[in-house]
Amino acid sequence: MAAGSQTCFEGIAIQNFYVFLEQSKQHEILLPHLHDILLPEFERIGAGKSSLDVLGVGSGAGEMDVEMLSLLQSVFPAVPITADIVEGSIQLTDSFKALVAKMASLQKISFAWHIMSSEDYEKQVKAQEEMKKFDFIHMIxxxxxxxxxxxxxxxxxxxxxxxxxxxxxxxxxxxGWVPLWKTCLIKELCAGTDIDKPKVTSGDVTACLKSQGLKYDEYVFPNSFDITECFNPDSTTGESLFSFMTSRSHLSQSFTPDIRAGILDVLRNKSSTIKDGRVFFNSTFSCIVVHA
Incomplete structure (x- = not known):
């Protein structure tokens, strides 16, 4: 894919994303939960299989993918594995490829890279005479x-x-993401952009699954992280974190001081709890396992 046809964020948006990951510890917190959930699932999925096929949708730089693939390898060390990766960011895909290159065990896995949106991947798959099927698909x-x-x-x-x-x-x-997304200030901030769309939560996902008659298991994990730096206007970390949380690449150029103050009020009083003078954002998440 040509650089001009990238379908996802690049540059400073990715920098802000990594500040968010560092502050929230999202991957470190998620990983042990995934291990506990996926180990028995992998044992069931791969039982008696001569090969295993995995699809990652929106895999980013692959930090979680390589952990899941390594776990699958540990359960079935002698079974060939393929991994199709759908990711719209060229920059993140390059980081994923570099990560794979550093891990000797992953050299046994056959990777196919699809640098495109999930919608474009769907169109590509449907245009083929025979659709590739997968044992495990993940959307994190x-x-x-x-x-x-x-x-x-x-x-x-x-x-x-x-x-x-x-x-x-x-x-x-x-x-705490829900009151942040729902506030009228965010709608004003994001009016006329792709960000000004309804945001998805676990409730929306399970409603869709129920309407389709699909069987699933849901695991809810309470979590929080410190966003106190967002309230310090001189903090570059706080600026990057705030930018990511409000879906803006350049936060200081995006809105008036009044709107910023309003968003901070929502973050402090509707999305977070205060402990020892620090502000902890409620980032509770769900892991939903859908059966074939």
């Missing part, structure tokens, strides 16, 4: 970007093999 904090959640879930579920599983990690309906 990516359902927010689907143009049509119901259709996206229906399509990806159709790609599962018998006994396959679809893993969805998504913001819980009870999290």
């Amino acid at each position: 904090h990516v359902v927010y970007y689907f143009e049509n959640l119901d259709e996206a879930l229906r399509f990806h579920h159709s790609l599962l093999k018998n006994n396959g599983r679809l893993l969805i990690v998504v913001t819980a309906a009870s999290s």
